[in-house]
Amino acid sequence: MPRMASFFLLFLAVIAPSFAPLAPGQEPLHARMDALIEAKADGPLAAQSANAEFLRRIYLDFAGRIPTVDEVRAFLADADALKREKLIDKLLAGEEYPRRMGQVFHVMLMERLGDHKEWQKYLQDSFAANKPWDVMARELLNPSAEDQATRGAALFFSKRLENYGQNPVDVPGMVRDVGRLFMGIDVQCCQCHDHLFVDDYKQEYYQGLFAFVGQAQLRQGESFPAISEKPLTKKVEFMSVFVKAPKTVGPYLPGLKEVEIPVFANGEEWEVKPDPQKKIAGKLKFSTLKLLSEQLPTADNQLFKKNIANRLWWMMLGRGLVHPLDMQHAGNAPSHPELLDLLADELAARKFDMKWLLREIALSKTYQRGSQAADDAAAESPRASYRVALEKPLSSEQLLASMTTATCETARAKPDELQERFAKAFANPPREPEVEFSPTVKAALFYLNDSVVLGWLKPAPGNLAERLAKTMEPDELAEEMYLAILTRVPSEEEKKDVADYLAKHAANREIAIRNLLWSLLASNEFCMNH
Amino acid sequence: MNPLCKPWEHALSRRQLLGAAAGVAGSLGLSNLLHPVAAADMQKKAKQVLFIWIDGGMSQLESWDPKPNTLFGGPFRAIPTSVPGIHVSELVPRSAKIMQHLAIVRSLCTQDNSHSAGVARIQRGDPKNRGVTYPYFGSAVAKLLGAGTSGLPPYVWIKPGSSGFIHQDAGFLGPKFGAVAFGDGKPPENLVLHDSVTPADDDERNVLRAAANARYAKNRRKQVGEATSYVYDVARTLMKRQDLFDTTKFDPKDVERYGTHEFGRHMLQARKMLEAGVTFVKVNSYGWDTHGDNFNGHLSLMPKFDQAFAAMVQDLADRSMLDNVLVIAMSEFGRTPRINGHIGRDHWPEAWSLVMTGCGIKRGLAVGETNAEGTWVKNQEFDIGHMFHTWFTALGIDPAQTQYDNGGQPLPIAHDGCHAVKELLS
Numbered sequence: 032m033p034r035m036a037s038f039f040l041l042f043l044a045v046i047a048p049s050f051a052p053l054a055p056g057q058e059p060l061h062a063r064m065d066a067l068i069e070a071k072a073d074g075p076l077a078a079q080s081a082n083a084e085f086l087r088r089i090y091l092d093f094a095g096r097i098p099t100v101d102e103v104r105a106f107l108a109d110a111d112a113l114k115r116e117k118l119i120d121k122l123l124a125g126e127e128y129p130r131r132m133g134q135v136f137h138v139m140l141m142e143r144l145g146d147h148k149e150w151q152k153y154l155q156d157s158f159a160a161n162k163p164w165d166v167m168a169r170e171l172l173n174p175s176a177e178d179q180a181t182r183g184a185a186l187f188f189s190k191r192l193e194n195y196g197q198n199p200v201d202v203p204g205m206v207r208d209v210g211r212l213f214m215g216i217d218v219q220c221c222q223c224h225d226h227l228f229v230d231d232y233k234q235e236y237y238q239g240l241f242a243f244v245g246q247a248q249l250r251q252g253e254s255f256p257a258i259s260e261k262p263l264t265k266k267v268e269f270m271s272v273f274v275k276a277p278k279t280v281g282p283y284l285p286g287l288k289e290v291e292i293p294v295f296a297n298g299e300e301w302e303v304k305p306d307p308q309k310k311i312a313g314k315l316k317f318s319t320l321k322l323l324s325e326q327l328p329t330a331d332n333q334l335f336k337k338n339i340a341n342r343l344w345w346m347m348l349g350r351g352l353v354h355p356l357d358m359q360h361a362g363n364a365p366s367h368p369e370l371l372d373l374l375a376d377e378l379a380a381r382k383f384d385m386k387w388l389l390r391e392i393a394l395s396k397t398y399q400r401g402s403q404a405a406d407d408a409a410a411e412s413p414r415a416s417y418r419v420a421l422e423k424p425l426s427s428e429q430l431l432a433s434m435t436t437a438t439c440e441t442a443r444a445k446p447d448e449l450q451e452r453f454a455k456a457f458a459n460p461p462r463e464p465e466v467e468f469s470p471t472v473k474a475a476l477f478y479l480n481d482s483v484v485l486g487w488l489k490p491a492p493g494n495l496a497e498r499l500a501k502t503m504e505p506d507e508l509a510e511e512m513y514l515a516i517l518t519r520v521p522s523e524e525e526k527k528d529v530a531d532y533l534a535k536h537a538a539n540r541e542i543a544i545r546n547l548l549w550s551l552l553a554s555n556e557f558c559m560n561h
Numbered sequence: 562m563n564p565l566c567k568p569w570e571h572a573l574s575r576r577q578l579l580g581a582a583a584g585v586a587g588s589l590g591l592s593n594l595l596h597p598v599a600a601a602d603m604q605k606k607a608k609q610v611l612f613i614w615i616d617g618g619m620s621q622l623e624s625w626d627p628k629p630n631t632l633f634g635g636p637f638r639a640i641p642t643s644v645p646g647i648h649v650s651e652l653v654p655r656s657a658k659i660m661q662h663l664a665i666v667r668s669l670c671t672q673d674n675s676h677s678a679g680v681a682r683i684q685r686g687d688p689k690n691r692g693v694t695y696p697y698f699g700s701a702v703a704k705l706l707g708a709g710t711s712g713l714p715p716y717v718w719i720k721p722g723s724s725g726f727i728h729q730d731a732g733f734l735g736p737k738f739g740a741v742a743f744g745d746g747k748p749p750e751n752l753v754l755h756d757s758v759t760p761a762d763d764d765e766r767n768v769l770r771a772a773a774n775a776r777y778a779k780n781r782r783k784q785v786g787e788a789t790s791y792v793y794d795v796a797r798t799l800m801k802r803q804d805l806f807d808t809t810k811f812d813p814k815d816v817e818r819y820g821t822h823e824f825g826r827h828m829l830q831a832r833k834m835l836e837a838g839v840t841f842v843k844v845n846s847y848g849w850d851t852h853g854d855n856f857n858g859h860l861s862l863m864p865k866f867d868q869a870f871a872a873m874v875q876d877l878a879d880r881s882m883l884d885n886v887l888v889i890a891m892s893e894f895g896r897t898p899r900i901n902g903h904i905g906r907d908h909w910p911e912a913w914s915l916v917m918t919g920c921g922i923k924r925g926l927a928v929g930e931t932n933a934e935g936t937w938v939k940n941q942e943f944d945i946g947h948m949f950h951t952w953f954t955a956l957g958i959d960p961a962q963t964q965y966d967n968g969g970q971p972l973p974i975a976h977d978g979c980h981a982v983k984e985l986l987s
Contacts, residue, residue: 407780410782469736479796480752480754481755549766549770
């Protein structure tokens with residue numbers, strides 16, 4: 032790729048001096064990311080984000096909320112040339128980072144199927160300790176009820192082993208989710224036949240994965256999420272609905288060898304025999320979940336490492352290099368194959384240190400690009416080109432935290448109760464991944480008429496509405512309001528509009544302020560991470 | 562931009578982006594149909610559906626296929642209708658008088674004998690298993706016909722019980738094709754303007770919101786703005802249509818004609834929804850599972866159904882709406898000819914009836930026949946798949962030319978082993 036190479040050299044010549052001295056060929060990952068993106072951009076790149084835009088974006092991504100007015104003012108006033116990098120490091124070290132990452136992974140792994148205190152604790156603790164992803168994956172795929180610190184991880188399986196409504200346990204759905212969420216492959220169609228138009232996906236993919244996880248069972252009556260496991264004694268028998276020839280497969284992962292199933296005399300399968308009376312789940316000599324947790328999350332498993340690299344890239348950039356995220360196969364090549372390889376390999380080389388990769392992405396010019404193009408035509412550039420920063424929808428968690436931050440209602444808010452309310456209004460239904468922006472009538476009605484949201488717009492001690500009510504100078508009011516809600520100063524035109532509106536409604540100032548606040552909170556600028 | 566795109570589909574969805582990944586890059590309006598409904602069809606007067614779901618199983622013997630004076634016929638007589646030669650049960654006298662508008666199918670033979678499986682399978686048209694969850698008829702029509710120009714949601718469900726947004730009906734089409742349910746005729750949460758906001762303030766704050774959005778949209782992709790505008794427009798249109806669900810404002814004469822009972826109220830509300838331009842209105846009636854005391858049960862239930870159903874069909878005919886509104890009244894199965902020890906009838910998917918009229922349907926006929934005792938289908942046996950083919954065809958959607966595109970997976974809109982019933986099509 033001569034074109035890419037020359038661009039690359041040019042890029043190094045221009046940019047390299049501003050970084051700390053590096054050994055040849057050792058330019059930081061974020062610079063290599065940018066080079067690969069720019070080499071394929073095929074059109075004009077949007078300008079770098081303004082400080083305010085970057086500030087809002089990085090807070091939403093790493094703290095899960097917009098910044099406070101004080102945080103905005105401080106950052107905008109800061110003259111330090113390295114202030115972006117310093118803020119990135121501050122947020123990654125901050126206490127909101129584990130909460131935010133816990134939310135991202137909760138939504139990603141559970142897809143609103145349910146929640147549990149121990150699961151939340153597991154996620155928080157894991158991200159607070161910056162636990163490597165391969166370690167987390169091992170704990171999720173083979174949870175240990177004995178280990179109090181990690182046993183909450185069992186929720187990934189236990190929720191999927193519960194009935195939902197009148198429906199039976201969705202075992203195929205559970206098999207599918209292991210493939211989707213840990214390897215980025217959706218093998219649902221392979222339950223009944225080789226995938227019809229994804230040549231890579233064979234029926235053995237589904238059935239081999241089913242052999243690994245099909246023995247998992249829900250453990251009832253525990254205060255924590257827990258599962259047990261039956262012994263796998265023979266291969267899975269299956270037949271394609273198209274080719275009526277019986278086949279069998281044992282535990283098998285794409286790209287690896289099928290596992291031989293050891294033969295035990297009846298009753299000899301157990302290292303520790305289960306005893307329901309004494310609440311002993313038992314321990315198998317041949318545990319397929321243990322095997323899965325050893326075989327799947329490895330640096331050699333291309334699907335595993337690319338999946339997590341792709342998902343972290345999506346979290347930051349709003350589109351997976353492979354998109355949809357669970358469609359890794361030859362017919363759906365990554366938009367930037369070398370970049371995905373690079374991210375996956377570097378992440379694996381760093382022992383799956385997710386915080387490190389997120390930091391590198393945050394430092395990239397690609398991440399820090401503006402979300403506004405030079406003109407309307409340029410705005411409609413292909414999403415996969417990353418020429419313009421992509422808008423990302425706010426999760427219900429981000430929306431709640433940002434609304435209470437904007438209105439200065441965080442102290443009074445009851446987060447658990449409110450989160451339930453917000454999830455009901457804004458989250459997708461269970462089993463619908465929250466990957467794309469999907470506004471709903473339900474959410475609009477919530478914004479328009481929910482009494483809690485409207486309540487935040489009434490003056491109360493210390494809140495934004497009260498502060499604005501006391502601010503008589505319209506320009507000052509406009510600035511305070513825009514900084515609090517949209518993380519930026521208003522334009523002259525916007526200031527004039529605010530002043531005119533307040534003047535028109537001078538007799539009913541409190542309502543006028545409420546209408547202004549509502550309009551900004553309900554605006555797309557607030558509801559998107561741009 | 563696809564000329565067939567419907568503004569309300571501009572909400573980004575996973576599946577639309579699946580389409581984009583398959584090489585149709587960037588086109589947000591792309592519909593997930595492989596062969597979209599032809600443009601000429603779209604320009605015709607908007608087609609609508611009224612789907613009356615009689616939950617639990619209406620007895621064909623006490624309604625559309627009476628067998629008086631036979632072993633299993635039960636105590637009720639058959640009466641002549643406005644169409645010579647067609648007789649129905651004496652429990653539906655008003656429907657009998659408008660038989661010239663109706664088409665009865667008496668030869669349904671379907672698969673499911675249980676409510677839990679039957680309701681879903683029948684409303685999904687019982688397609689072949691392809692490892693995906695098919696949409697209910699309402700979601701399918703919402704997808705295939707779109708929301709029209711009413712500004713209202715395309716699929717409204719009026720039922721006893723609770724209100725809400727019922728995403729489950731949509732299956733693989735995705736939550737936005739689900740139903741907006743008006744439980745007991747009441748709107749979902751947050752549909753009434755909050756006490757603290759006057760209508761004038763509501764307008765003002767939304768003008769301010771639109772101005773903020775217009776500024777934000779400059780030099781940005783259009784998708785976000787279009788999608789949010791659409792959902793706010795629908796939300797606000799619904800909020801302003803309190804007349805659709807405020808039963809106290811209904812004309813007393815209409816209330817009298819449709820019936821002062823729950824089903825009558827819900828049917829009247831359904832007519833208002835259809836008049837307001839909702840594409841698909843489903844009305845549920847519960848309590849038809851008459852395993853015990855079937856005859857008293859139907860004696861009580863049928864007149865309520867008959868009254869509201871006949872009033873509805875007459876009103877649609879009087880308003881020249883019948884040519885555009887497809888009306889279907891059906892259950893998940895019929896009831897056993899054999900009368901059990903509790904003087905009840907059990908579930909019977911083997912030989913049962915439904916009734917339809919309106920858009921694209923031939924009127925004044927009965928299709929198919931059961932044997933003398935009503936136990937089995939004698940001729941022209943149809944599964945629910947045949948009905949779906951018939952209904953889609955009646956609505957101008959050719960099931961042979963139209964497929965769903967589920968992220969690249971082509972899926973027929975109706976069972977590919979069935980076909981439309983020609984005798985039923987006008």
